[in-house]
Amino acid sequence: MSLFMTLCGAHIRLAWRGGQTVLAVSFLFIAVTLLPFGLGPELKLLRALAPGLLWVVLAISLLTTLDKLFQADFEDGTLDRLRLLPLAFEAALLAKLCGHFLALVLPLILSVPLAGLLLNIDGARLPLLLAAMVCGAPALVMLGGIGAGLAVSVRRGGLLTVLIAMPFYVPVLIFGAAASQAALATGTALWPYLGILAALSAATILLAPFAIAAALRVAQD
Amino acid sequence: MAESVTFDSDTDFAGDAFLRAEALACQCGGRVDVENLSFNLSAGHALRLAGANGSGKSSLLRQLAGLLPLAAGSLAHPFTPSRHIHYLGHDDGLKAAFSVGETLAFEAALAKTDMAVSLLAELGLAGCAWQFVGDLSAGQKRRLTLARLLLDQRPLWLLDEPLTALDARGRTLVEDLATAHLAGGGMIIAASHEALAFATQELRLGAGA
Amino acid sequence: MLKALENISAHYANPTRFMALAAKWHAPLWGLAALCLAYGLYRVAYVPDDYQQGATVKIMFVHVPAAWMALFGYSFIFFASVAALVFRHPLGHVAARAAAPVGAVFTLIALVTGSLWGQPMWGTWWVWDARLTSVLVLFFIYLGYIALWQAIDEPTRAARAASLLAIVGFINVPIVKFSVDWWNTLHQPASVSRLARPALHADFLYPLLIMGLGFLLLFLALTLTRMQMEILRQKLRRRS
Numbered sequence: 001m002s003l004f005m006t007l008c009g010a011h012i013r014l015a016w017r018g019g020q021t022v023l024a025v026s027f028l029f030i031a032v033t034l035l036p037f038g039l040g041p042e043l044k045l046l047r048a049l050a051p052g053l054l055w056v057v058l059a060i061s062l063l064t065t066l067d068k069l070f071q072a073d074f075e076d077g078t079l080d081r082l083r084l085l086p087l088a089f090e091a092a093l094l095a096k097l098c099g100h101f102l103a104l105v106l107p108l109i110l111s112v113p114l115a116g117l118l119l120n121i122d123g124a125r126l127p128l129l130l131a132a133m134v135c136g137a138p139a140l141v142m143l144g145g146i147g148a149g150l151a152v153s154v155r156r157g158g159l160l161t162v163l164i165a166m167p168f169y170v171p172v173l174i175f176g177a178a179a180s181q182a183a184l185a186t187g188t189a190l191w192p193y194l195g196i197l198a199a200l201s202a203a204t205i206l207l208a209p210f211a212i213a214a215a216l217r218v219a220q221d
Numbered sequence: 222m223a224e225s226v227t228f229d230s231d232t233d234f235a236g237d238a239f240l241r242a243e244a245l246a247c248q249c250g251g252r253v254d255v256e257n258l259s260f261n262l263s264a265g266h267a268l269r270l271a272g273a274n275g276s277g278k279s280s281l282l283r284q285l286a287g288l289l290p291l292a293a294g295s296l297a298h299p300f301t302p303s304r305h306i307h308y309l310g311h312d313d314g315l316k317a318a319f320s321v322g323e324t325l326a327f328e329a330a331l332a333k334t335d336m337a338v339s340l341l342a343e344l345g346l347a348g349c350a351w352q353f354v355g356d357l358s359a360g361q362k363r364r365l366t367l368a369r370l371l372l373d374q375r376p377l378w379l380l381d382e383p384l385t386a387l388d389a390r391g392r393t394l395v396e397d398l399a400t401a402h403l404a405g406g407g408m409i410i411a412a413s414h415e416a417l418a419f420a421t422q423e424l425r426l427g428a429g430a
Numbered sequence: 431m432l433k434a435l436e437n438i439s440a441h442y443a444n445p446t447r448f449m450a451l452a453a454k455w456h457a458p459l460w461g462l463a464a465l466c467l468a469y470g471l472y473r474v475a476y477v478p479d480d481y482q483q484g485a486t487v488k489i490m491f492v493h494v495p496a497a498w499m500a501l502f503g504y505s506f507i508f509f510a511s512v513a514a515l516v517f518r519h520p521l522g523h524v525a526a527r528a529a530a531p532v533g534a535v536f537t538l539i540a541l542v543t544g545s546l547w548g549q550p551m552w553g554t555w556w557v558w559d560a561r562l563t564s565v566l567v568l569f570f571i572y573l574g575y576i577a578l579w580q581a582i583d584e585p586t587r588a589a590r591a592a593s594l595l596a597i598v599g600f601i602n603v604p605i606v607k608f609s610v611d612w613w614n615t616l617h618q619p620a621s622v623s624r625l626a627r628p629a630l631h632a633d634f635l636y637p638l639l640i641m642g643l644g645f646l647l648l649f650l651a652l653t654l655t656r657m658q659m660e661i662l663r664q665k666l667r668r669r670s
Contacts, residue, residue, distance in 0.1 A: 077312030
């Protein structure tokens with residue numbers, strides 16, 4: 001357990017020092033800022049679209065952070081280190097992904113209210129949107145991790161990671177946006193949607209590390 | 222000033238440690254390079270893998286470490302790679318964004334021990350605690366990678382070109398560490414194109430094998 | 431039955447034997463495919479016009495079998511990848527790699543014909559109909575798979591990574607289908623824009639099945655040819 005925390009903390013520190021957190025949050029705001037230029041500044045329209053737009057921008061921002069996930073470790077020999085720890089390789093990877101979530105995804109989610117402000121989002125719906133994101137974002141991280149693991153040996157494989165991960169994101173986005181819309185429509189229970197998102201996240205947290213470990217072993221063969 | 226090394230009582234292999242390899246092969250990118258390598262190693266002995274660069278020494282070490290599946294042959298030893306083997310490869314495994322002190326603290330945490338204050342001095346990095354790894358010289362970085370050997374006592378060391386980029390002081394450090402390790406009943410397999418003072422056996426790979 | 435299959439696949443795991451078999455089957459397979467498709471198109475030409483959609487309903491006879499082949503193609507890749515990674519069958523990677531572009535092209539055909547079919551009805555070239563959307567996502571799955579093969583330089587590593595992706599991605603396909611179907615019911619489009627298939631009575635069913643069979647034979651013929659090409663290419667590479 002302490003090894004898990006050590007690895008998690010190390011990844012958080014590295015992500016923070018590498019400026020990745022600032023980059024990711026900046027990307028989120030840039031993307032949100034571009035939207036009214038494309039859609040027009042009409043506040044009513046933006047308010048109606050805001051939850052869905054924020055989900056998509058969150059997913060895309062997450063995708064941009066993925067290529068730094070395993071590539072550095074792959075290139076400098078840290079991956080060998082992780083395989084030769086008393087901790088199972090899958091658990092070590094899960095520790096890294098937890099660190100990734102805490103260092104990068106949580107700040108993104110915490111930026112959503114401010115970004116939503118730019119899109120004139122309805123303040124009453126914000127907590128529910130955030131709850132849906134917190135339930136669904138772990139799934140996005142895990143699935144993105146699978147893409148990152150498969151593309152790790154490819155130089156400049158960022159776009160490849162995005163292409164691989166994108167079909168996996170579709171179900172999560174569908175349920176996540178549905179949860180946000182349910183937050184909009186009064187009288188629709190939110191819990192089933194949060195439940196589905198949480199179930200997706202739980203399933204990916206359990207299963208994705210095995211797929212990622214297999215992908216990294218293939219890359220090192 | 223490396224002390225003699227003793228192992229945890231529950232992983233005490235002194236005297237029982239052994240490694241038997243039969244008919245191993247090296248492979249590089251799906252191609253099998255050198256075949257039918259066999260050797261026996263017992264506690265307190267060190268094997269040097271000699272051969273030109275590209276003769277597959279690294280892949281052999283990685284197979285011994287369990288990082289690559291065995292290309293051929295069989296391996297018999299009582300070790301669990303994740304607990305009993307140290308593998309020091311080409312790459313440092315160091316993070317440039319960490320300071321030396323943080324790296325040592327990280328290594329100590331991975332080894333589940335406390336970091337001894339004397340560790341910096343032993344590695345010849347006294348006074349460098351606040352320097353970032355990215356600012357160290359190549360020799361200093363290689364010395365830093367040796368930290369895990371001091372912090373975590375594991376019976377089998379697999380070293381890939383341990384003397385590269387090291388100055389005379391670094392080489393002495395490696396030889397001292399190795400000698401102390403062997404004296405305590407450990408085993409070392411090192412790939413090196415230079416002669417190693419502590420090696421008791423030698424295996425030639427590549428042309429002339 | 432299973433044992434017989436095992437023996438057959440083990441027998442043809444040897445590339446030389448497989449090439450001999452492929453050479454024997456090559457011409458007949460293409461011939462059958464051509465015949466089947468010709469007959470299917472002939473039958474389709476005589477299908478009566480749908481009372482609602484007119485003659486454009488005949489695009490369905492290309493769209494639906496193409497969509498079937500899109501899904502079949504990915505299942506083929508999945509089973510070939512399992513054979514390659516889990517059972518270490520030597521031809522598994524070859525088969526998967528050969529089938530990928532074929533499946534991708536069928537997916538593209540399904541998308542284009544779907545768009546063409548719907549245009550007279552909807553007035554637009556695309557709607558986010560449940561099936562079309564699922565097929566679009568499937569197209570991206572194919573693209574990602576092919577891109578992974580291309581991106582990794584070393585052939586064995588590329589093969590293994592791609593097979594891993596195929597296996598993991600296969601679990602995703604039903605999840606995507608389910609979630610896209612559900613998503614479509616959530617957002618009921620204002621007008622009726624579903625690609626409604628006319629009632630499948632005999633006049634429509636038999637030509638459809640014949641076209642389906644023709645497409646299947648075409649898929650197999652293309653994949654077999656590509657497998658032969660790939661094995662020959664590997665032989666050349668080894669010799670140089």
